[in-house]
Amino acid sequence: MVERFIARSRSRMRSSDRYHTLLKRDVLPVMGDRPAGDITRAEIGNLLDKVAARAPIMANRVHTVLSSLYSWAVSEGLVLTHPVRGLRKRHAEVARERVLTDDEIRCLWQATEVMAPVWRDILRLVLLTAQRPGEVAGIRRVEVDLVRALWTLPPERVKNKRRHIVPLVGQALTIMESLGQNASAGPLLTSPRGHTPTSLDVAKAFERIRRDGVFETHTTPHDLRRTAATLMARLDIDQMTIARVLNHASTTKATVTGSVYDRHTYEPQMRRALEALDAEVARIITDEEHPANVVVLARAV
Numbered sequence: 001m002v003e004r005f006i007a008r009s010r011s012r013m014r015s016s017d018r019y020h021t022l023l024k025r026d027v028l029p030v031m032g033d034r035p036a037g038d039i040t041r042a043e044i045g046n047l048l049d050k051v052a053a054r055a056p057i058m059a060n061r062v063h064t065v066l067s068s069l070y071s072w073a074v075s076e077g078l079v080l081t082h083p084v085r086g087l088r089k090r091h092a093e094v095a096r097e098r099v100l101t102d103d104e105i106r107c108l109w110q111a112t113e114v115m116a117p118v119w120r121d122i123l124r125l126v127l128l129t130a131q132r133p134g135e136v137a138g139i140r141r142v143e144v145d146l147v148r149a150l151w152t153l154p155p156e157r158v159k160n161k162r163r164h165i166v167p168l169v170g171q172a173l174t175i176m177e178s179l180g181q182n183a184s185a186g187p188l189l190t191s192p193r194g195h196t197p198t199s200l201d202v203a204k205a206f207e208r209i210r211r212d213g214v215f216e217t218h219t220t221p222h223d224l225r226r227t228a229a230t231l232m233a234r235l236d237i238d239q240m241t242i243a244r245v246l247n248h249a250s251t252t253k254a255t256v257t258g259s260v261y262d263r264h265t266y267e268p269q270m271r272r273a274l275e276a277l278d279a280e281v282a283r284i285i286t287d288e289e290h291p292a293n294v295v296v297l298a299r300a301v
Contacts, residue, residue: 001036001069001073001078001079002020002023002027002028002032002069004078005019005069005072005073006019006020006023008072009072017196017198018134018198018199018200019065019068019069021198021200022058022061022062022065023065023069026047026051026058026062027047027062027065027066030047031043031047036070036073036078036079037078037079037080037081039083040083041083041084041086041087043083044066044083044084044087045087047062048062048063048087048090049090051090052090052091056090056091057091059089059090059091060089060090060091063084063087063089063090066084067082067084067085070082070083070084070085096220096222096223096226097226098217098218098219098220098223098226099223099226099227099230100215100219100223100224100227102284104214104215104219105127105227105281105284105285106284106285106287107214107215108123108127108209108214108224109124109285111209111212111214112124112209115205115208115209116191116192116205118189118190118191118192118197119202119205119206121175121179121189122136122137122189122197122202122205123202123205123206123221123224124171124172124175125172125175126221126224126225126228127224127225127227127228127281128170128171128172128175128228128274128277128278128281129151129166129168129172129228129245129274130225130228130229130232130242130245130246130274130277131153131166131225131246131247132159132199132222132225133199133202133203133221133222133224133225134198134199134202135153135157135158136202137189137196137197137198137199137201137202138157138187138189138196138197138198139151139179139187139188139189140185140186140187140188141180141185141186141187141188142185144168144176144180144188146168146173146176146177146180149167149168149169149173150165150166150167150168150267151165151166151167151168151176152164152165152166153165153166153247158247159247160247160249160250162247162249164247165265165267165270166245166270166274167267167270167271167274169271169274169275169278170274170275170278170279170282171278171281171282172274172278176188199221202221203220203221206219206220206221225246228277229242229245229246231277231280231281232245232273232276232277234280235276235277235280237273237276241266241269241270241273242273244266244269244270245270245273245274
């Protein structure tokens with residue numbers, strides 16, 4: 001059932017590779033040889049408890065994967081019941097607020113110098129483009145137009161299923177140009193083991209930085225995206241432009257005007273925002289002070 005689920009979802013779900021990883025690692029070794037319809041809610045609860053004992057948040061991800069799997073299976077008539085429905089998640093998650101300080105950004109940049117190039121490029125691109133780690137890790141040559149300096153994410157690789165254009169500027173463009181020189185039509189980035197990196201692979205690479213003591217508090221690759229958004233806000237970029245860079249359709253398409261009438265791509269506005277972000281990151285990593293005629297405004301409490 002898992003094999004059929006993954007095969008069907010690969011063309012429609014950007015998270016299919018991550019789903020497959022979780023199912024293969026945490027579910028199939030425990031109950032892979034059982035008929036899917038025989039699995040009980042108690043058994044799944046047991047499985048989630050064991051995962052939560054070593055990784056609480058990961059238990060929630062496994063819960064989500066199993067719920068999607070059984071929802072699909074019920075709709076296809078492969079099973080009669082949905083044993084995950086009504087089962088509580090094992091860990092109460094709260095919205096993260098972690099934003100890196102300038103000193104931490106500087107330390108991160110230095111730490112990536114000694115990483116494998118693929119992890120260095122991914123982490124830096126997340127910070128410089130404000131895109132999701134999984135989206136950056138999965139960049140393909142066909143998505144990047146170096147002449148126009150644009151990275152176009154197709155709907156199947158985007159969370160909201162909407163085609164997304166990311167202007168490439170400064171250091172991000174330099175990284176893309178370097179990657180593009182040796183790439184064929186496939187992925188621009190490959191792991192040291194030769195496969196296309198996933199968001200889980202990026203998280204593991206980032207964990208090595210954390211273990212080396214670069215950060216004093218818990219930090220994830222997604223925090224780099226939040227940091228990029230915060231830096232743009234600090235530079236007085238308006239929230240709507242930041243939302244467009246982040247590809248937050250819940251903000252940009254929240255009105256009839258935004259969802260139906262306004263068909264502008266906002267590429268120039270996003271390019272200016274990312275140019276400002278690039279300059280700010282460059283200033284931070286070189287430890288330069290703001291020019292005397294620039295006043296950084298404190299955000300309202």
